[in-house]
Amino acid sequence: MKVKILCLFLIGLVAVCNAAPLNSNEQEARAFVQRASTKMFNYYDELSREIFEADNNDPAKVMSALETLVKTAKKVVEIVKESKQYDDSKFVDPELKYVFKIIRKSAEEAILGEEKFVELFASMGMLEELASDKDIPAYRNNSVELAFFPDIQDIFAKSQDPEELKYYWTTWRAKNGAWAIGHFVNLVKSLKEAAALTEITPLEFWLHDYNITEMRKVVKQIRPLYNQLHAFIRNRLYQRYGDLVIKPNGPIPHHLFEQVLAQAWTPGSIIDDMYPHKDLPPYDEILKQNDFDTLKMFKMADKFYQSLGFNSIPEEYWGSHFKMNSDEDEGDCKPTIFDMSPNVYMQYCQKMDFRKFLQAHGYMGEVYYAREKVDLPVYYFDAHYLQFPVGEAVVLSASTPKHLSAIGLVTDFKFTEEVKMNRLLRMGIHTLLNMPVYYIHTKVMYDLFAGTVDMTDLNKHYWKLMEKHAGVAPPVDRGDEAYDFPFKFYTELTENKQASKFMTEVLGYQFYEKLCEISEQYSRLDKSEPINNCDFYGNKKAGDALKKMMKLGSSKPMREVLETMFPEDPSVSAESLIEYYAPMKSWLVKMNSEQNVRTGWLHSDKKVSIITYNEEEDEVEE
Known part of the structure; x- marks a missing residue:
C-alpha cells in the first residue's frame, strides 16, 4: 500500500x-x-x-x-x-x-472524513487500474484479451498498421469510457467538497504550487519549435500512410500521434530511415555486458550526486532503507519513495534497461532532496515539487555522450554528428510532443474547477484544446456520450500529476542550463560547445548551488526558492529548453522548407459536435 x-x-x-x-x-x-x-x-x-x-x-x-x-x-x-x-x-x-x-x-482530500475519503480513494484506484485490466479483445483475435499496459502499449511501440492502432484506440475508450467517467465525476465532486471544507477555492485546492498562466506562457514560447516538429512528423506520416489516413495540412490523428510517441526510441519510428535506431549505441546490451543489475544501476546514479559534493547515503541504507519490492519484472514499474522526513525509504523493482538507468538518476534526486532538508521542521519539508526537475536536470547530464564516455559505460563508439542528431531528434519527439498534452490535461481540470466548462461539454472542450494547442484530432467521429481522455490523464489526478510533469520538463532544462553555466561548460555568449552535451558530473560548484536551494524546502515561496538558482530572473521559462533543441529546430526548418511542408494545421474533419475557437481565447485566466 x-x-x-x-x-x-x-x-x-x-x-x-x-x-x-x-x-x-x-x-x-x-x-x-x-x-x-x-x-x-x-x-x-x-x-x-x-x-x-x-x-x-x-x-x-x-x-x-x-x-x-x-x-x-x-x-x-x-x-x-x-x-x-x-x-x-x-x-x-x-x-x-x-x-x-x-x-x-x-488534510487534502482526507478532510472529507473516513467514509467519503474511502469512496474517493476507491475511485482513484479504479481509474489507475484502467491500464492494467485485461479487457480488450485482441485485434482480429477475440479469444485473447489485452491490457492497455503493457500489452497495447507494446503494440503501439511496434505496429505500423494504422487500422490496428485505430482499433485499439477506439475499443479501449468504448470499453472504459462509461466506467471512467463515473469515477471521474465522483472524484471531481469530492475535490470540490474537500476544497469547501478547507475554506479555499477548488482551483487553489487542486493547483498546489502550479500556475496556469506560466504554463500557457511556456506553451506559447515553444510553439514555433513545436510547429516545425509537428509539420515534419505529419509529413512523414503522410508519406507512410497516405491521404486516406492523414491529411497533409490537417491535425495528426490521435492514434498516430500516440504511435509516434511510443516509437520515439524504437526501431521503425518515422525517422528510422533518416536516422536509424541501430546507429545509436546498444545501451541495453552495454548494461548487460557490464554486469548491471537494478542495485548497481541505482548505486551508479548515487555516485553522480556524491560527485557533486553531497554527503553520501549510509552504506547500510542499501537493504535497510532501499529494497526491491518484487522478484518479478513488473513492466514499467516505478519506485515508491517514502520521503516524508529526511529518513528516506525506497522500494524499487528489478526491471533494468537503459531507460531505467537514466530514471534512477531522477529518483535518487528525490532521495537527496529529502536528505538535504534535514534541518527543516515538518511544516517546511515540502519542496514545491522541485525535487522532480532537479532529478530531470541530472538525467539530462547523465544521458550525454560526454558523461557516458567519461564513466566508461560507452567505449569504442564514435558519437558522430549524425548520431548526436539521431539522439536529439528522438529526445525532442518524446519531450516536445508531450508538453502541450500535459498543459491540455491541466487546462481541462482548471476550466472544470473554474466553472467555465461543465461535465457535459468536457469531451468537446478536450478536443478543442487538443486541436488548438497540439494539432491533434480524434481518428473517428466522436458522439456526445464519448469521454476520450487517455489513461495518463487520470494518473495521480488528485495530485495534479500532469502539471507536475509539465513543470518538471521546463524547470529541468532551466536547472540544467544553469548548472552547465556554473560548471563553466556552457554559455550563451560562447556557443563553441553545444549545451546538449554538457555534463556537470563531478562539479562541486554545481552541487553547492543545488544544495543551497534544496535546503530551503518550502520555508520560502516557490519564486524565492528559485531565486537562489536564478537570481537575475526566477520566472519559469522555456528559453533553456528551446536553446537545447536549437540544432534540431534548424534541421527541421531546412527539411520542411526543402519539401515545401506547411506548418500549422487546418480544422479537423472529424466531428465532436461543433468545435470553434479563436486565438485570443483563454488569455486572461489566473
Whole structure:
C-alpha cells in the first residue's frame, strides 16, 4: 500500500478535530510548533518504516502496518487538537500565522472524513487500474484479451498498421469510457467538497504550487519549435500512410500521434530511415555486458550526486532503507519513495534497461532532496515539487555522450554528428510532443474547477484544446456520450500529476542550463560547445548551488526558492529548453522548407459536435 495514500488517510483523521481557538501567546505557540514538528517526524518515520517493511502477500504484516497507522493517527490527532487551542488570527508574526495555516490545511482530500475519503480513494484506484485490466479483445483475435499496459502499449511501440492502432484506440475508450467517467465525476465532486471544507477555492485546492498562466506562457514560447516538429512528423506520416489516413495540412490523428510517441526510441519510428535506431549505441546490451543489475544501476546514479559534493547515503541504507519490492519484472514499474522526513525509504523493482538507468538518476534526486532538508521542521519539508526537475536536470547530464564516455559505460563508439542528431531528434519527439498534452490535461481540470466548462461539454472542450494547442484530432467521429481522455490523464489526478510533469520538463532544462553555466561548460555568449552535451558530473560548484536551494524546502515561496538558482530572473521559462533543441529546430526548418511542408494545421474533419475557437481565447485566466 502506498505511503502517500496512508498518509492522506492519517491526516484525514486529524482534520476532523475542531476545537475553538483560545491562546494567542506567540511564544507558547512557537514552542508548541517545535514540539509538534519533532513528534510528527518521529511518527512519520515509524509509519514509513512499517509500511516499507510490510509485505502485501503477508496478511499479518499488512495488519501490523494498519495498526501502526491507527496508532500514529491517534497521536497526531492530539497534536492537531492542541493546535486548535491557539488563536492564530491574533498573531503578529506573519511566519507563525503561515505555519498554523499549513498545519490546519494539510488534510487534502482526507478532510472529507473516513467514509467519503474511502469512496474517493476507491475511485482513484479504479481509474489507475484502467491500464492494467485485461479487457480488450485482441485485434482480429477475440479469444485473447489485452491490457492497455503493457500489452497495447507494446503494440503501439511496434505496429505500423494504422487500422490496428485505430482499433485499439477506439475499443479501449468504448470499453472504459462509461466506467471512467463515473469515477471521474465522483472524484471531481469530492475535490470540490474537500476544497469547501478547507475554506479555499477548488482551483487553489487542486493547483498546489502550479500556475496556469506560466504554463500557457511556456506553451506559447515553444510553439514555433513545436510547429516545425509537428509539420515534419505529419509529413512523414503522410508519406507512410497516405491521404486516406492523414491529411497533409490537417491535425495528426490521435492514434498516430500516440504511435509516434511510443516509437520515439524504437526501431521503425518515422525517422528510422533518416536516422536509424541501430546507429545509436546498444545501451541495453552495454548494461548487460557490464554486469548491471537494478542495485548497481541505482548505486551508479548515487555516485553522480556524491560527485557533486553531497554527503553520501549510509552504506547500510542499501537493504535497510532501499529494497526491491518484487522478484518479478513488473513492466514499467516505478519506485515508491517514502520521503516524508529526511529518513528516506525506497522500494524499487528489478526491471533494468537503459531507460531505467537514466530514471534512477531522477529518483535518487528525490532521495537527496529529502536528505538535504534535514534541518527543516515538518511544516517546511515540502519542496514545491522541485525535487522532480532537479532529478530531470541530472538525467539530462547523465544521458550525454560526454558523461557516458567519461564513466566508461560507452567505449569504442564514435558519437558522430549524425548520431548526436539521431539522439536529439528522438529526445525532442518524446519531450516536445508531450508538453502541450500535459498543459491540455491541466487546462481541462482548471476550466472544470473554474466553472467555465461543465461535465457535459468536457469531451468537446478536450478536443478543442487538443486541436488548438497540439494539432491533434480524434481518428473517428466522436458522439456526445464519448469521454476520450487517455489513461495518463487520470494518473495521480488528485495530485495534479500532469502539471507536475509539465513543470518538471521546463524547470529541468532551466536547472540544467544553469548548472552547465556554473560548471563553466556552457554559455550563451560562447556557443563553441553545444549545451546538449554538457555534463556537470563531478562539479562541486554545481552541487553547492543545488544544495543551497534544496535546503530551503518550502520555508520560502516557490519564486524565492528559485531565486537562489536564478537570481537575475526566477520566472519559469522555456528559453533553456528551446536553446537545447536549437540544432534540431534548424534541421527541421531546412527539411520542411526543402519539401515545401506547411506548418500549422487546418480544422479537423472529424466531428465532436461543433468545435470553434479563436486565438485570443483563454488569455486572461489566473
